[in-house]
Every structure is written in C-alpha cells, then in structure tokens.
Amino acid sequence: MSDVLAVVEQKDGALRGTAREVVTAAAALAAELGGQVHALVLGGPGTADGVDGLGAFGAEVVKVAEHAALAEYHPDGYAAVVSRLAREGGYGAVLFAATGEGKDLSPRVAAHLDVPLAADVTGLTVDDGTVVATRPIYAGKAFTQVAVEASPALVSIRPNVFQPAERAAAGTVETVEVTEDSSTWPTRVVSFTQTGGDIPDVAEASVVVSGGRGMKDPENWALLEELRAALGDAAGLGASRAVVDAGWRPHGEQVGQTGKTVAPRLYFAIGISGAIQHLAGMRTAGTIVAVNRDADAPIFKVADYGIVGDLFEVLPRLTEEVRSLRDGA
Amino acid sequence: MNIIVCVKRVPDTETRIRVGGDGQSIDPSGVKYVVSPYDEFAVEAALRLREANGAGEVTVVTLGDDASQDALRNALAMGADKALLLQGEVTQDGLATARALAAEIGEQDAPLVLLGVKAADDDQQQVGPMLATLLDRPCVTGVSNFELKDGVAVCRREVEGGHQEVEVDLPAVLTITKGEFEPRYASLKGIMAAKRKPLDKKEAAVAESRLRVTTMELPPEREGGRIVGEGPDAVPELVRLLREEANVL
Numbered sequence: 145m146s147d148v149l150a151v152v153e154q155k156d157g158a159l160r161g162t163a164r165e166v167v168t169a170a171a172a173l174a175a176e177l178g179g180q181v182h183a184l185v186l187g188g189p190g191t192a193d194g195v196d197g198l199g200a201f202g203a204e205v206v207k208v209a210e211h212a213a214l215a216e217y218h219p220d221g222y223a224a225v226v227s228r229l230a231r232e233g234g235y236g237a238v239l240f241a242a243t244g245e246g247k248d249l250s251p252r253v254a255a256h257l258d259v260p261l262a263a264d265v266t267g268l269t270v271d272d273g274t275v276v277a278t279r280p281i282y283a284g285k286a287f288t289q290v291a292v293e294a295s296p297a298l299v300s301i302r303p304n305v306f307q308p309a310e311r312a313a314a315g316t317v318e319t320v321e322v323t324e325d326s327s328t329w330p331t332r333v334v335s336f337t338q339t340g341g342d343i344p345d346v347a348e349a350s351v352v353v354s355g356g357r358g359m360k361d362p363e364n365w366a367l368l369e370e371l372r373a374a375l376g377d378a379a380g381l382g383a384s385r386a387v388v389d390a391g392w393r394p395h396g397e398q399v400g401q402t403g404k405t406v407a408p409r410l411y412f413a414i415g416i417s418g419a420i421q422h423l424a425g426m427r428t429a430g431t432i433v434a435v436n437r438d439a440d441a442p443i444f445k446v447a448d449y450g451i452v453g454d455l456f457e458v459l460p461r462l463t464e465e466v467r468s469l470r471d472g473a
Numbered sequence: 474m475n476i477i478v479c480v481k482r483v484p485d486t487e488t489r490i491r492v493g494g495d496g497q498s499i500d501p502s503g504v505k506y507v508v509s510p511y512d513e514f515a516v517e518a519a520l521r522l523r524e525a526n527g528a529g530e531v532t533v534v535t536l537g538d539d540a541s542q543d544a545l546r547n548a549l550a551m552g553a554d555k556a557l558l559l560q561g562e563v564t565q566d567g568l569a570t571a572r573a574l575a576a577e578i579g580e581q582d583a584p585l586v587l588l589g590v591k592a593a594d595d596d597q598q599q600v601g602p603m604l605a606t607l608l609d610r611p612c613v614t615g616v617s618n619f620e621l622k623d624g625v626a627v628c629r630r631e632v633e634g635g636h637q638e639v640e641v642d643l644p645a646v647l648t649i650t651k652g653e654f655e656p657r658y659a660s661l662k663g664i665m666a667a668k669r670k671p672l673d674k675k676e677a678a679v680a681e682s683r684l685r686v687t688t689m690e691l692p693p694e695r696e697g698g699r700i701v702g703e704g705p706d707a708v709p710e711l712v713r714l715l716r717e718e719a720n721v722l
C-alpha cells in the first residue's frame with residue numbers, strides 16, 4: 145500500500161493544464177498500488193485559493209506550499225521543498241509533468257532522493273507492484289518499456305498524452321509550511337524577457353500549427369498565426385529546423401529530433417517536407433494534417449489527412465472555415 | 474580556468490532505428506554514430522571561452538565503451554585539449570550515469586562543467602541537473618548563451634514564452650541548448666592534431682541500472698496517406714473530416 149504524489153504546476157495562481165493530467169495518471173497508479181493521491185502545488189501567497197477542482201480527478205489531498213520565494217519557479221527552492229515532502233510522505237511514486245519546469249525540477253528531486261527518473265513517459269502501468277513506464281527514445285523512433293526498480297518511482301509524463309479522467313475524491317486542501325531558507329538558494333533569476341505572445345508552448349499545446357520553408361518568408365507567419373488563433377487558446381505554434389536555422393522563428397518552436405518532441409491531439413504541418421528528424425518529433429500526434437504542393441512529400445506518408453496545393457491559397461481558406469465552424473458552434 | 478564538457482556518442486539523427494535480436498536494444502549494425510548535437514554546442518561554448526581567456530584547458534569526458542572514443546576524438550578535433558573515457562555501461566538510468574561522472578568530476582579542478590541540454594538518444598534531459606545536485610553545485614538548464622564575470626556565470630536561459638537572465642557563482646554546471654554556439658567543423662589539421670592529444674581511460678564505477686528495459690519496439694506505423702483533395706476547394710471536406718471522423722475540431 146502506498147500513496148502517490150502528483151506534483152502539479154500553477155502559473156499566476158491558476159493551475160496549469162497539465163495538472164489534471166498528472167493527477168489522472170497518479171490516480172490510475174494509486175488504484176494499482178492501493179493508496180491515495182496527494183497533489184502538491186508550490187506557489188506564492190494565495191496559491192491555495194486557485195487549486196480547487198483536483199478532487200474531481202482523484203486527489204484525496206491537495207497540499208499547497210505557499211511562500212513569496214516560491215511564487216515563480218525556482219530550481220533550488222522547488223527541488224528542496226518537493227524533495228522534503230516526497231521523503232516525508234513515504235510515497236510509492238512521485239509524478240511530474242514533463243514541461244519545461246518539470247524537466248528542470250524532476251532530475252534534481254531524483255538526485256536528492258537517490259532514485260532514478262523515468263522522463264517524458266507516454267504510458268504507465270503497474271506490474272506486480274513495480275511501476276512500468278513506456279518511454280519514447282530516439283525522439284519517438286522507438287519505444288521502450290522500463291521497470292522502475294526504486295521507491296519512490298519518479299516519473300515525468302509527456303503533456304497531452306494522459307487524458308484527464310474524472311474520479312471523485314475528497315480534494316481536501318492543506319497548506320504545508322515552508323521551512324526552507326531562500327537565502328541559501330544559489331541560483332539568481334535576474335530577469336524574464338517575454339518574446340512570444342501568451343500562447344502555450346509547442347510541447348504543451350493540445351493543437352499545434354507548424355510551418356516550414358514552404359512559408360517562404362517570416363512575414364507570412366501572420367497567416368499561420370491566424371489559423372492558430374482560430375483554433376483556440378490551447379493552440380500553439382511550431383516550426384521546422386529549416387526555418388529556425390534561417391532565423392525566421394525561435395528555437396523554442398522547433399519540432400523534431402533536435403527540437404521538441406510533441407504529442408498534440410491535432411498537428412498541422414504547413415509547407416514542411418517531412419524529413420526523418422522532423423517526423424521523429426511529431427509522429428505520435430493524435431491526428432496529423434499536411435498541406436504541401438508536392439504530392440510526393442514524405443509528410444503525406446504520416447499525415448492522416450492531406451491537401452496537395454499552394455499553401456498560400458489553402459491556408460486562408462482553412463482559417464476561414466475553422467473560424468466559421470467555431471463561431472457556429 | 475579549466476572546463477569539463479560531458480559528451481555522449483549517439484546514433485546519427487538520420488539513422489533508421491531497428492530493434493536488435495534481444496528485443497531490448499537497437500541493432501547497431503549499419504548505424505552511424507556521432508557526438509550528440511547539443512553536446513557539440515557545449516564543446517563549442519567551452520572552446521570559445523578558452524580562446525577568449527587564453528588560459529585553461531578543455532577536457533571532454535564520456536561514459537561509455539571503447540567505441541565511444543570516436544566521440545572524444547571528434548571533440549578533440551574540434552579543439553578540446555584532452556579527453557577522458559570512463560569505461561562503463563550506459564543505460565537509461567541517468568542517475569547512474571550522473572554518479573559515475575560526479576565521482577570523476579568532483580576530483581578535478583574545473584569550476585565550469587558543460588553538458589548538452591539533452592542527449593539525442595534517450596532524450597531524458599536529466600544528467601546535467603542530477604550531476605550538479607550530486608556535486609552540490611548550482612545548475613542552469615537550457616542555456617543558449619552565457620558569459621563569465623568575476624566568478625559568476627551570467628546565463629541566458631530559454632524558457633516558455635521568452636528567456637531569463639540567470640546568475641550562478643562558479644563552480645557551476647550549465648546545460649547548453651541551441652543558440653549562440655554554432656559548432657565549428659573540425660579542420661583537417663584539427664583531425665590530425667587530435668590523434669596526438671591525450672585520451673585517458675579509466676574504469677568507472679557504474680551502479681546497476683534501476684530503470685530496467687523490458688522491451689523495445691518500433692512505434693506503430695501510421696496508416697497515413699489520405700489525400701483529401703487538391704487546392705483550397707478541398708478545405709471544406711478536410712474540416713468536415715476533422716470534425717466528424719477524427720473528432721478533433
């Protein structure tokens with residue numbers, strides 16, 4: 145019998161979209177391990193006000209660690225607090241989201257607790273009391289099953305893969321005291337410069353609109369942005385390496401073997417040929433749509449739906465149709 | 474100032490992966506191996522720093538088998554001064570790798586340790602922050618550019634929606650992502666010189682992996698390949714399919 149700790153993220157006091165996914169995955173594990181789910185949220189003063197709703201996805205207890213020094217993610221502070229609470233709770237498993245924050249935090253916690261970390265997993269089961277994780281390797285060119293032979297089993301889950309499922313539990317909010325001394329944390333975050341708009345990161349977006357060299361010019365991204373906006377708030381922008389190397393788009397948007405590996409529900413590849421390194425990064429998407437004027441482009445081999453044609457004609461029409469569908473709905 | 478760069482030998486990104494006879498690892502026949510792309514950025518960053526400072530040595534370290542020497546020779550050909558092969562088994566258990574690296578690096582006088590943000594094979598993004606935690610040094614991940622000022626590493630860190638400026642005192646560990654450090658090609662002269670540069674070997678103490686691989690499989694082939702139509706006139710049908718068949722709109 146052991147409980148499972150779901151480490152979930154908030155931003156500006158509101159839970160991130162991945163929070164429900166992590167709690168859902170934790171609830172499935174807890175059912176197998178015969179324990180309960182404890183969710184853990186770190187944040188600034190007042191965080192406890194924004195954390196309701198996790199009970200519906202299986203969290204028995206929602207622990208909130210509030211401290212002014214934890215308002216923004218801090219690598220040393222978050223690692224110290226999460227490690228301490230993970231140790232104190234005697235958990236059988238600790239789950240994180242494999243987001244930018246989760247990928248920075250989880251290995252630090254693993255080292256503090258002296259347990260391995262199965263990172264960026266797409267499936268979780270329990271076999272005879274041992275947590276077994278499915279991990280994509282070579283950016284999704286192959287999958288391995290790994291038995292996590294340590295307690296707690298540390299796992300980070302890939303965003304958008306574990307669909308939130310309702311499972312009623314108490315969801316009792318508890319605040320936990322932060323006793324750590326922030327003056328001993330060595331990392332100093334001096335500033336943050338926002339460059340992108342307020343849209344989800346490509347690795348976390350549930351819908352991704354990606355553009356490649358076929359877009360011809362960085363100015364034409366306005367067309368992609370219009371489609372993205374029409375698809376709603378959960379949609380993000382991606383790019384091929386060719387356009388990142390050309391300086392048209394930031395590296396943070398690159399999808400592929402040397403960029404981000406993404407698994408959105410819906411992926412649009414616009415003017416992207418479908419090189420092996422690009423496919424590696426997006427082939428586990430739910431539904432793939434390709435627009436390319438070359439009927440032989442390799443992207444069509446993985447696309448569920450394709451349109452052969454000039455993207456400059458297809459894209460505006462697509463945006464218009466999606467918009468009218470959404471307006472009508 | 475001495476700098477250590479951790480590099481890993483991985484299959485070239487062009488490689489088609491096939492599962493080996495054991496069903497647990499890849500079939501290495503015909504696979505071309507390279508230095509993991511992000512590790513090349515880290516090597517480049519170290520070389521530029523040495524060139525700017527005019528002093529200190531760049532040592533490249535890898536944990537691996539004898540074949541991993543190619544990765545070290547490649548880094549030497551780019552311009553690293555010396556190399557160390559820690560002989561031991563590499564598994565998906567990044568903590569076991571980090572421990573083996575920490576045991577060696579903790580003994581060396583190198584205030585700056587650079588790694589790739591992630592290895593292009595296991596893709597765990599964990600060895601750097603684990604190594605730093607084990608050494609009790611600060612770690613900045615996803616660094617696209619940095620400079621050293623009076624014993625402080627001032628880093629540009631790429632994060633969601635923008636970038637941060639983050640400072641840590643040396644000794645520190647940084648994981649490097651794509652940014653300012655476009656790697657140089659090894660010149661012919663560099664390749665010749667690399668043959669004469671020191672490459673030491675040492676047995677590493679690697680703990681047994683606690684991430685035990687039970688199976689390895691290729692992803693299911695995507696059915697793929699339904700062309701809905703040509704040109705903008707195909708759009709209404711595409712949107713209908715996305716809504717009614719795929720249920721994603």
Ligand SMILES: Cc1cc2nc3c(=O)[nH]c(=O)nc-3n(C[C@H](O)[C@H](O)[C@H](O)COP(=O)(O)OP(=O)(O)OC[C@H]3O[C@@H](n4cnc5c(N)ncnc54)[C@H](O)[C@@H]3O)c2cc1C
Pocket residue numbers: 355356357358359383384385386387398399400401402403404414415416417418419420421422425435436437438441453454455456486510
């Ligand atoms: C070590 C290494 C790592 C790499 N990592 C990555 C990675 O992480 N991600 C990645 O994406 N790539 C990666 N690559 C690069 C990859 O091999 C390809 O070069 C790249 O993906 C090509 O980008 P693209 O599809 O935008 O451009 P192209 O291959 O040039 O394709 C452009 C496409 O646009 C179409 N097109 C042109 N005009 C129009 C139009 N008007 N209407 C419709 N279609 C049009 C063309 O038919 C063509 O198919 C890597 C390469 C290497 C060597």
Ligand SMILES: Nc1ncnc2c1ncn2[C@@H]1O[C@H](COP(=O)(O)O)[C@@H](O)[C@H]1O
Pocket residue numbers: 479480481509511512534535536537563567570587588589590591592593595596597598599600601
């Ligand atoms: N076997 C290894 N030997 C040396 N460095 C390694 C090894 N494995 C990983 N690293 C370093 O750790 C980084 C991150 O790897 P990973 O955590 O596996 O994604 C790599 O880019 C390398 O710099």
